[in-house]
Amino acid sequence: QVHLVESGGGLVQAGGSLRLSCAASGDTLSSYVTSWYRQAPGKQRELVALISTGGRIKYVDSVKGRFTISRVNAKNTVYLQMNSLKPEDTAEYYCNAFGNANYWGQGTQVTVSS
Secondary structure: OOEEEEEOOEEEEOOOOEEEEEEEEOOOHHHOEEEEEEEOOOOOOEEEEEEOOOOOEEEOHHHOOOEEEEEEHHHOEEEEEEOOOOHHHOEEEEEEEEOOOEEEOOOEEEEEEO
């Protein structure tokens, strides 16, 4: 059983930055494919970035060059550094850990004003 807690969301102006954190307890996060998803009002949840157990990283095209996913094993935490934020990045951001089961955090709201 993995318990995920996201933090770091907030209100920021376009062009600004935020760093989201996903802290895990109950198991070792590096044993899971860990992803960040987001869901804007009225839209489907979409994959933003993922990091595999081996450290391979993928991003959705809309965030490439602006967002960086990373994992600090010593802290059992995955981060999402978000730079050059745009109003269209506004969404609830969720952390996901996929392995022997599928685990979700409670989400953290990111709002980017124009």
